[in-house]
Amino acid sequence: MAMQIFEYNGSAVVAMVGKNCFAIASDRRLGVQLQTIATDFQRISKIHDRVFIGLSGLATDVQTLYQRLVFRHKLYQLREERDMKPETFASLVSAILYEKRFGPYLCQPVIAGLGEDDKPFICTMDSIGAKELAKDFVVSGTASESLYGACEAMYKPDMEAEELFETISQALLSSVDRDCLSGWGGHVYVVTPTEIKERILKGRMD
Amino acid sequence: MESDHVMMMRTTATFRTRSCDDCVRVRASLRRELLCANSFYKKSKAVNFHYFLRLSLPSSLFDPYIEGFFEVSLRCAMGDSQYSFSLTTFSPSGKLVQIEHALTAVGSGQTSLGIKASNGVVIATEKKLPSILVDEASVQKIQHLTPNIGVVYSGMGPDFRVLVRKSRKQAEQYNRLYKEPIPVTQLVRETATVMQEFTQSGGVRPFGVSLLVAGYDDKGPQLYQVDPSGSYFSWKASAMGKNVSNAKTFLEKRYTEDMELDDAIHTAILTLKEGFEGEISSKNIEIGKIGADKVFRVLTPAEIDDYLAEVE
Numbered sequence: 198m199a200m201q202i203f204e205y206n207g208s209a210v211v212a213m214v215g216k217n218c219f220a221i222a223s224d225r226r227l228g229v230q231l232q233t234i235a236t237d238f239q240r241i242s243k244i245h246d247r248v249f250i251g252l253s254g255l256a257t258d259v260q261t262l263y264q265r266l267v268f269r270h271k272l273y274q275l276r277e278e279r280d281m282k283p284e285t286f287a288s289l290v291s292a293i294l295y296e297k298r299f300g301p302y303l304c305q306p307v308i309a310g311l312g313e314d315d316k317p318f319i320c321t322m323d324s325i326g327a328k329e330l331a332k333d334f335v336v337s338g339t340a341s342e343s344l345y346g347a348c349e350a351m352y353k354p355d356m357e358a359e360e361l362f363e364t365i366s367q368a369l370l371s372s373v374d375r376d377c378l379s380g381w382g383g384h385v386y387v388v389t390p391t392e393i394k395e396r397i398l399k400g401r402m403d
Numbered sequence: 404m405e406s407d408h409v410m411m412m413r414t415t416a417t418f419r420t421r422s423c424d425d426c427v428r429v430r431a432s433l434r435r436e437l438l439c440a441n442s443f444y445k446k447s448k449a450v451n452f453h454y455f456l457r458l459s460l461p462s463s464l465f466d467p468y469i470e471g472f473f474e475v476s477l478r479c480a481m482g483d484s485q486y487s488f489s490l491t492t493f494s495p496s497g498k499l500v501q502i503e504h505a506l507t508a509v510g511s512g513q514t515s516l517g518i519k520a521s522n523g524v525v526i527a528t529e530k531k532l533p534s535i536l537v538d539e540a541s542v543q544k545i546q547h548l549t550p551n552i553g554v555v556y557s558g559m560g561p562d563f564r565v566l567v568r569k570s571r572k573q574a575e576q577y578n579r580l581y582k583e584p585i586p587v588t589q590l591v592r593e594t595a596t597v598m599q600e601f602t603q604s605g606g607v608r609p610f611g612v613s614l615l616v617a618g619y620d621d622k623g624p625q626l627y628q629v630d631p632s633g634s635y636f637s638w639k640a641s642a643m644g645k646n647v648s649n650a651k652t653f654l655e656k657r658y659t660e661d662m663e664l665d666d667a668i669h670t671a672i673l674t675l676k677e678g679f680e681g682e683i684s685s686k687n688i689e690i691g692k693i694g695a696d697k698v699f700r701v702l703t704p705a706e707i708d709d710y711l712a713e714v715e
Binding site: 276277282284285288289292 | 579580581582583586588589592
């Protein structure tokens with residue numbers, strides 16, 4: 198059996214745009230190929246109250262890249278006395294990934310944030326920093342093909358926070374059920390200008 | 404007396420030398436214990452990228468029970484051969500005399516000033532040319548650093564050119580990384596850092612210019628002064644150069660918090676006129692402004708003439 202490095206740990210991350218809000222969700226499984234190691238692995242991290250990043254791919258790179266990005270953002274906050282806009286943050290992630298063009302971080306980030314005037318912003322990029330902006334949803338991970346299908350079918354523009362949560366949860370759970378390498382529940386953040394709601398989903402625990 | 408051993412050692416070194424032509428600085432250590440540092444050796448002929456060095460070491464080190472190895476690292480003397488130390492050194496009274504002299508150089512330069520209005524910033528300078536034969540259209544003292552940040556100076560023109568070049572590069576690097584125009588404060592800080600580096604490096608002198616940086620970004624209109632020491636201040640209105648004390652007194656009297664950009668330009672012209680030797684005209688002053696449109700522009704001679712007429 199050939200080992201695919203992007204499929205070593207298994208992951209599923211999705212982000213969706215709503216009306217002045219966004220939702221970002223991931224699965225919780227951490228595996229070593231067919232063996233499950235942990236069922237509470239954190240793939241989505243908060244950069245600041247209005248910018249979240251979900252990283253799929255090799256778990257070690259997920260953690261290291263997250264630490265590097267937090268470092269850069271903290272210095273930015275200290276120097277510029279303000280938080281990074283999501284578009285700026287996406288450009289920074291893209292630059293950091295491209296620095297390692299010939300020995301890349303083996304992860305695909307999904308960035309979601311609220312920009313100026315509370316306008317939601319989402320984007321994804323490949324492991325060497327090719328940015329892809331989208332107006333509706335972005336996906337990444339081993340379950341990405343199922344996620345594309347589920348999101349396409351279930352997504353509606355301008356959903357409110359509660360409806361967005363239902364939609365993204367259904368899309369995530371149905372997609373990871375079809376992927377053996379991701380699953381063991383879901384972790385969903387729904388972010389509006391006033392609050393961040395974090396919820397754990399219980400799906401097929403396998 | 405124990406005789407000292409002489410060892411022939413072969414070691415590889417990769418380093419870039421700038422202007423140290425004849426010698427390399429050698430630092431030798433045994434298991435991290437420093438044997439010699441800062442010994443200068445003439446470079447022997449390189450053979451297949453290896454440098455042969457002769458080192459004298461005390462024989463006590465050749466105890467048969469000591470294990471380990473000699474590590475010789477070659478470090479090239481940075482900067483010009485004799486000047487790896489800074490020329491800007493403290494005086495007994497705690498001052499950096501070179502910086503004081505740099506400020507004197509600034510103080511004998513042509514007057515320049517800046518005023519921050521409620522909806523923009525204006526910077527202006529005298530443009531006294533050494534002779535009437537100089538083509539004044541080719542002389543540009545006010546420069547862009549980015550489309551929304553401009554700068555003017557008092558002091559040495561060539562130093563100004565170098566700083567403008569470095570600042571432009573830093574602004575563009577920021578833009579390339581974040582895809583966002585650099586905030587004025589960040590650019591001023593980076594420029595000031597460069598100026599400070601030249602007061603604490605080997606073989607270099609401080610810059611003989613003070614800069615007035617005018618910009619408009621998300622925080623609104625801003626005016627900063629940067630000195631040769633690397634310190635920077637945000638000003639509502641400031642002046643530098645020959646006529647600084649008269650100009651500042653005049654500005655203190657004339658400045659109001661709710662000034663608009665056009666008023667500020669008039670005040671700037673009047674301030675320049677205060678200490679001006681000879682007839683003021685659009686050919687011997689330069690004015691740059693930036694408004695709420697966030698575009699920095701140097702005024703054309705025709706526009707300056709219009710403002711001069713309004714002021715008369």
